[in-house]
Amino acid sequence: MPPLNKLAPSRSLARLRIALTVFFALDGFLFAGWVVRIPAIKEQTGASAGDLGLALLGVSAGAVVTMTLTGRLCGRFGSRPLTVAAAVLLSLGIALPAQTHSPLSLGLVLLVFGAAYGGINVAMNSAAVDLVVALRRPVMPGFHAAFSLGGMIGAGLGGLLATGLSPASHLLVLTVTGLVVTAAAGPVLLRAPSPPVDGGTGRAAAREGHGGERTARPGGGREDDRAGLSGRTRRLVVVFGVIALCTAYGEGALADWGALHLEQDLGAHPGVAAAGYSLFALAMTAGRLSGTTMLERLGQTRTLVAGGATAAAGMLLGSLAPTVWLALLGFAVTGLGLANIFPVAVARAGALAGPRGVATASTLGYGGMLLGPPVIGFLADWFSLPVALTTVAALAAVAAVIGYTARGTADGGTADGGTAEARAGGRRAPAGATRDERCRAEPR
Known part of the structure; x- marks a missing residue:
């Protein structure tokens, strides 16, 4: 008991x-x-x-x-x-x-x-x-x-x-x-x-190598040392913010242009066209509901890379498919791929820099959602709507590449000298565990 x-x-x-x-x-x-x-x-x-x-x-x-x-x-x-x-x-x-x-x-x-x-x-x-x-x-x-x-x-x-x-x-x-x-x-x-964080010792005992502490206040506030964040940490936060931007761009683009593509370019019935974004949103919800299990099994880097690659493939199908039903399948695959990238990016930014990291990543991500619809509109005027929608696939692929290149911060250590598993909810291997057990416990 x-x-x-x-x-x-x-x-x-x-x-x-x-x-x-x-x-x-x-x-x-x-x-x-x-x-x-x-x-x-x-x-x-x-x-x-x-x-x-x-x-x-x-x-x-x-x-x-x-x-x-x-x-x-x-x-x-x-x-x-x-x-x-x-x-x-x-x-x-x-x-x-x-x-x-x-x-x-x-x-x-x-x-x-x-x-x-x-x-x-x-x-x-x-x-x-x-x-x-x-x-x-x-x-x-x-x-x-x-x-x-x-x-x-x-x-x-x-x-x-x-x-x-x-x-x-x-x-x-x-x-x-x-x-x-x-x-x-x-x-x-x-x-x-x-x-309680890290056994009640605080989120980071050594902040940016200066030895400062972030002590918890009632209600979740913190006192930061005056040294602030290092330049490396700021850059890493921006990296994860860019990942959020790349994926939120796709959400904004599909929300505003997905139905029009189905109806205008593929001749879908208005009701079927309207269901396109609903299918995308439903797939994204399902992906997020299974996101915790996926992260525990695959780790953050593999989740980011697999999600970006899946979304890129899905959006290429959704934008270039010759039939409505293949395009709808592409929208659903895109939703599954994008589902967990934004939450992981925001979580990593917050683990690195606290509320300011969340604010930076959220602002960049929100900017991507705002940027998507007008960019798609301009590109549709210059080329065509299907071609414009392929930029969603391109940015999803960019998110996957950035996620892979940032694997050192998503997995092992952070700029704060702490471990990412302690900050991002990873599992810690018990003391005395074998090398294989430690490898299985560490997030990937």
């Missing part, structure tokens, strides 16, 4: 994991609920396509600015309190677009919405990185699977409610739902003790 003093921390971590999963799902649910009402909001505000595009930049601008700042705030106040605060702001902010009647006012309120969206993404990913280290299991894909599932539910429910509820009523329902969920899960997130 396990000692009681060991059972209590495990139960606390389990509750913390559940609460954090709820916030990931809530984030996806609320964002998808807003997205399905964009056409109605466009009509309500009388915005042209160009006006709407400019207004939607408010989401991007607010998110990017907040992502940049949230990493510092997490280090000072803790990632979990900021997760709860951002969830409240996101829930309140989602009701604002339905109260606007001009493109200018829509753009202004979307700044608030985007700020909350960017803040919660950095804060909850930072909290997830800490929990991954404490659990010593690579469970980050599970959190992102919850985000995907929340998005699918939000989009599906939003589509059903769109016929019977006005945008104002629908978004108000989302506000109430968000506040209720936050009120239920927030206290669990705030009251749970800080996850």
Whole structure:
């Protein structure tokens, strides 16, 4: 029978994991609920396509600015309190677009919405990185699977409610739902003790070779030594951010152009074309649900390389296939390939540099999602849409290559002098284990 003093921390971590999963799902649910009402909001505000595009930049601008700042705030106040605060702001902010009647006012309120969206993404990913280290299991894909599932539910429910509820009523329902969920899960997130890391000794005893310590604060905050991050660590964080960018580029491109490719280039029925992105999202969700098992069996480097190669092959099929059904198969394979690359990249950046690493990788990844649709549009004008979509395959292959070249940081040691398995949830071989046992225990 396990000692009681060991059972209590495990139960606390389990509750913390559940609460954090709820916030990931809530984030996806609320964002998808807003997205399905964009056409109605466009009509309500009388915005042209160009006006709407400019207004939607408010989401991007607010998110990017907040992502940049949230990493510092997490280090000072803790990632979990900021997760709860951002969830409240996101829930309140989602009701604002339905109260606007001009493109200018829509753009202004979307700044608030985007700020909350960017803040919660950095804060909850930072909290997830800490929990991954404490659990010593690579469970980050599970959190992102919850985000995907929340998005699918939000989009599906939003589509059903769109016929019977006005945008104002629908978004108000989302506000109430968000506040209720936050009120239920927030206290669990705030009251749970800080996850023990490396046996309770802190995330890194020797920060950047300067001997400084990062001591835990109540609520997940930390005190960093003034030496800060070394140039090598910053470069490594950017490397993993670029991996996130390469894969998020594909998500953005398929969301905006996948259905058009199926309908325009392959003659698919509008309903079948619309199902293309749903199939991609479903495959990505399934891939993330199995991501922890994959990481435990293959390790981070093999997961990154295999995922990038799979996505590249799938997108080549999806963009160049001569029939609709082969293209749909390609979309599904692409979703499976991309599923776990972004979570692994963000987790590695967070393991190397804490909340600031998460903020950098998330900002680059979000930039890739924003970059994809316009780049695809320009390339489609210059060449053709199928050719433009092959850039998704090219960047997925680039992510695989970068993941392989960064295998030293994804596997063995880190710039902080710690081990990656301690930071990314890898398994530690027991003392006295044989060489073969140690090799099997180390993440690959």
